[in-house]
Amino acid sequence: MSVATVSRVLNDYPDVSDETRERVLATIREMDWTPDRAARLLATGRSHTVGVILETGPGHPDLQHPFFQEVLGGLKGIVGEEGFDLLLFGSTRTRTVGSGSSFLNRARHHRLEGVVIMGVDRNDPQVEALTRSGIPCMAIDQDFSGGRTGYVSSDNVAGAALAVRHLVELGHRRIALIGGPADTRPGVDRLLGYRRELRRLGLQSRPGWVVEGDFYPDSGYRAMQELLGAAEPPTAVFAASDLMAAGALRALEERGIRVPDQVSVLGFDDIPLASLLRPALSTVHQDGEALGRAAGEALLQMVAEPDREAPTITVPVELVIRGSSGPVPADVAEGG
Amino acid sequence: MSVATVSRVLNDYPDVSDETRERVLATIREMDWTPDRAARLLATGRSHTVGVILETGPGHPDLQHPFFQEVLGGLKGIVGEEGFDLLLFGSTRTRTVGSGSSFLNRARHHRLEGVVIMGVDRNDPQVEALTRSGIPCMAIDQDFSGGRTGYVSSDNVAGAALAVRHLVELGHRRIALIGGPADTRPGVDRLLGYRRELRRLGLQSRPGWVVEGDFYPDSGYRAMQELLGAAEPPTAVFAASDLMAAGALRALEERGIRVPDQVSVLGFDDIPLASLLRPALSTVHQDGEALGRAAGEALLQMVAEPDREAPTITVPVELVIRGSSGPVPADVAEGG
DNA sequence: GGGGGTTCCGGAAGCGGTTCCGGCACCGGG
């Protein structure tokens, strides 16, 4: 029972007799022993860990956002099954020498086998260096791409289309959009879906009916106020995030406007909050866990097959109708 | 410039001449080199990593809960500053040999220098084995203890007292509690604070006025229905979590009972949702990030000083008054 | 019965650092 033999049974090499194999396994169990990860890493170069980059802190409250946690959960599940671990790192500078600054450096330092990127600026030079390094990367909801880096996102276009179709079916003709930032993938895609579906149904959006927000509640609040001041106020508004929808709801309530009797509101994301709002928010359900799983699976495949290209994956969404969307008010049903 | 010399400058040994030191550092910068973590770990036995245990999945939606994310954020910040990384692991079984099942095994396997424990059953035998292993541990909101394991929690007793005092000052005399599970530390402490403050103010709770929930919305909803059916319904209810408060709000709304005009509702946690509810929820603010930071600091101290005992830390909370609490209704002001 | 194949296992060389130990150069003092 030399170390070499033990190593062989651990790695399922064929050239070990059944008897020896059994004896080794028994001893391992009996000693409650487990091989040292660092030593194994050092010898093989395989760390069995994937990194997660997500910006935290002021201006980037992303770890806060429930959506990212769902993603994280799905990711953890899938890579965990394969014996991989998750290593979180943010942008915080560290003091120790060698834990150096750049993401790429740190990734190499840990010999990460892959990394998933969430909520960082897509023009960040550090991230760029990382994505072009050859290390498999998957971004969430951001259209990074390159040789070994792909991304996964919800079907934002279809989701937005679903939302406006639902509103149109309820009789609405004056449908506004509180959009996301124009420099984010979900922001532009949801805008695109909104525009496209409107056109497909023979309707059009007025210039004053689309206003840009930042996905967070306050921007939804302000956007709604702006919309209410428009010459021809909409009877329905589709917000590109639930949080903005919540802000919009607040603005409406302050004006004494009843939802959905006077105006309908639709969100996007279906965060836990959505069902807790009054009225409960109709929204487009995004499956964060599935996104995480998809990213994890893609990553795992890429590490397994070195010349596999990075995929771009879109996962379906579905409409969840709750209390905040209803038929167009009778007195404007003819109008528009 | 032998490897030995490089290692000496990296670790700030004194026996290197300034000139050599400078030359080494320059070369390191120029090569964009960073020492291999695994090799260093192997040689020193120090992983510079702390583990995070948190149960995920059905029945344990804890990664979901905003509170835990705040904690995670604070923790990441503090340990990151010291060059430590966070390793997440859940309870999911892994397939690879050696990533063996038990937490303790995995902790040893990674040579974790400490671990923080969130949201797992306190009687879990695996966790127990871990806490008695000598590895520094800090639990969040759970009163684990032992040689090297302490915990940090919010000042739940004081928070609950704050809540009832606020309600009493508004004139309420009939104050109900929707409590947390009796087998969780926050659950019992918030109940204790509620009882104690009531007594201190010369009031008493009726048996029917305290009902136990599970911290999640549905239980708050059901609890509220139960309270409304009581012989002498309360004019104010203090829920031991915001989510339960949200459930209670929903129950009240369905009955057409206006908040806070007819009954006041107070929550606990101050999750982002709280300010988005209508009416905005008055609640006891819990500083999740501070909890995470405190746990991280304690852990770091324990790894630095091997015979330091594990502390138990409580961090202060504060009352946030929003729209869901108001003066007792005029028609019952004399009663109670 | 000896040669050539299999099957199974131990030896040993790394992986990339840390750290002990010993040696060289240089210093001051007797």
Next chain:
DNA sequence: CCCGGTGCCGGAACCGCTTCCGGAACCCCC
């Protein structure tokens, strides 16, 4: 001038594993 210190640095062992290589034992067949 020689000796003991001191300041710096290189050699080498070691951490615990993987993996190549070679060898012992055994079988089969001519």
